Amino acid sequence: MPTPLVEVDALSREYRLGDFVVPALRGVSLSIFKGEFVAVMGPSGSGKSTFMNLLGCLDLPSSGTLRLNGQDVARLDPDGLAALRNRNLGFVFQSFNLLPRATALENVELPLLYAGVHAAERHRRAREKLQQVGLGERIHHLPRQLSGGQQQRVAIARALVNDPPLILADEPTGALDTRTSQELMSVLQELNDTGISMILVTHEPDIAAFAKRILVFRDGQVVEDRAVAMPQRARSMLEGTA
Numbered sequence: 001m002p003t004p005l006v007e008v009d010a011l012s013r014e015y016r017l018g019d020f021v022v023p024a025l026r027g028v029s030l031s032i033f034k035g036e037f038v039a040v041m042g043p044s045g046s047g048k049s050t051f052m053n054l055l056g057c058l059d060l061p062s063s064g065t066l067r068l069n070g071q072d073v074a075r076l077d078p079d080g081l082a083a084l085r086n087r088n089l090g091f092v093f094q095s096f097n098l099l100p101r102a103t104a105l106e107n108v109e110l111p112l113l114y115a116g117v118h119a120a121e122r123h124r125r126a127r128e129k130l131q132q133v134g135l136g137e138r139i140h141h142l143p144r145q146l147s148g149g150q151q152q153r154v155a156i157a158r159a160l161v162n163d164p165p166l167i168l169a170d171e172p173t174g175a176l177d178t179r180t181s182q183e184l185m186s187v188l189q190e191l192n193d194t195g196i197s198m199i200l201v202t203h204e205p206d207i208a209a210f211a212k213r214i215l216v217f218r219d220g221q222v223v224e225d226r227a228v229a230m231p232q233r234a235r236s237m238l239e240g241t242a
């Protein structure tokens, strides 16, 4: 067996609110391997975002373990954790989270700026990723000069710029209309075809139908974990051949 990209064992997270304890995640154990495309589903409040925040090392578990690419995140110091995240993870959010006064190119370059990559190399890599998501002609546009779908592509290019093996996306189509959502899913599927793994939260069955595996959360636990026999291809739907 290859090393899982994500391996969680008895992962739990509780929030304390005064005298109350909210068990947001209750003992989740599973592995996710290279090449998977996982949709995370479940009702509001079932623990999906808590799970994603733990996978993204944006939050720490109350108990249980998380290994990313074989490394136990609890054993790393802050620098080690930051390095592990930069090497392994890209993030896409529902609200795009772009800097409004920076161009598409500058937004995508940002993670490389933090990593100390020099300017020419930053431009080259950011431009390449924008071309990969179909925005090669719009690199000098500001976010407000782009549609919602185009802004989300900029966010995907930014998530890709360090060449991570795994993208975490929390409701990336939540702010997009149906057709734009399908276009975005076709971008994610084409990236997945190149071997990049995806973990994507959605509450829309139409979006989950593009995934290869579906996890359903309820009350902080995984109540269903199933493979999708024949995932829909977003590209064929857009071209009207499915």
Ligand code: ADP
Residues within 6 Å of the ligand: 015, 016, 017, 022, 023, 024, 042, 043, 044, 045, 046, 047, 048, 049, 050, 051
């Ligand atoms: P989902 O993303 O599936 O809607 P969340 O993971 O956001 O669910 O929330 C799971 C549970 O944890 C909910 O009951 C929610 O109210 C609670 N919760 C989430 N974040 C916090 C927080 N920062 N403080 C207290 N409770 C929280």
Ligand code: MG
Residues within 6 Å of the ligand: 048, 049, 050
């Ligand atoms: Mg959520």
